[in-house]
Amino acid sequence: MMSTAQRKSPRGSAPTLPTAERHAEAFEHIRSAHQTETAEDYVEMIADLIDAHGEARLVDIAGRFGVSHPTAKKIIDRLQREGLVTSRPYRSIFLTDKGRSLAEYCKRRHQVVLAFLKALGVSDRNAEIDAEGIEHHVSKETLEAFAAFVTRESGSGQS
Amino acid sequence: MMSTAQRKSPRGSAPTLPTAERHAEAFEHIRSAHQTETAEDYVEMIADLIDAHGEARLVDIAGRFGVSHPTAKKIIDRLQREGLVTSRPYRSIFLTDKGRSLAEYCKRRHQVVLAFLKALGVSDRNAEIDAEGIEHHVSKETLEAFAAFVTRESGSGQS
DNA sequence: TGTCAAGTGTAGCAACGGCTACATTCATTG
């Protein structure tokens, strides 16, 4: 109860505008997105691996992300603590129901963002790279706008 | 020199597809973006503050980001190590030439992304929040596609 | 059936970005 009130600023520092709160809100979103995006990418990747060859091994997960296996291990351990995956020593990794449904949501979102960038005219290569980052910073409203654009373009589009 | 070659997989683990490298490349981009995005947001914010009231004080920077002042301090120290800002004890923070030019680039990029989301029909509030995250994950090609879309829409647009 | 390399586990290090608690400096103002 002093953040919105104008500080008297005995020092030179300018009064804290409401600007500050508006900005701070956006950065809170960013920080929260960063906390969840690793989990999102991992469950999506695990689902892909299970889809592709029936199981998700630690070494393959690490390989896909381009990190060392201890790094992947620590993240898998955290996902297990959070109830997204199960894993037993020296066995492959499985998704819980919660993990699977998160993976499905992320996969759809990923595909919308990717299709959107391609529909905008971005090359496949850059679209793939950018989608991997953008997907985690897209609100429901923006995602719907992306989806609508894809539909519109491919509906009235070329060919 | 064994990553692209098909592993013989003495265990059950499936062969490492070229898929792995394609994906790993995208995630390398993400990790590198994460390393630079804090610096980008901070120099942009410092430039804004100097623009708005002539100087950038630590307390105002922390307030805009919604973090504690020791957190902001550590980041400012890192930016100084990296040659993006200068700061002396109990004084306000200044940008180096390098910092200023990074700030200008980031500001332009931020504005393009924001204008793009608004042009797509996203509400101001969500556009501001999403732009703050998306800006760091946009390739040159995608940024140009965004800019072209804004021009196109506002050229043939409503009003 | 044993061997042995691949896969997995674990220990320990670092940087980053959060925080709280407390010490210090500085400038307004009484």
Add this chain to the structure above:
DNA sequence: CAATGAATGTAGCCGTTGCTACACTTGACA
């Protein structure tokens, strides 16, 4: 000019995500 509170500095904690080095399991196959 002294007091006082705001601003800044510092110490130390945490969790996350990187890494290397080394130990242990496992399963394919000789």
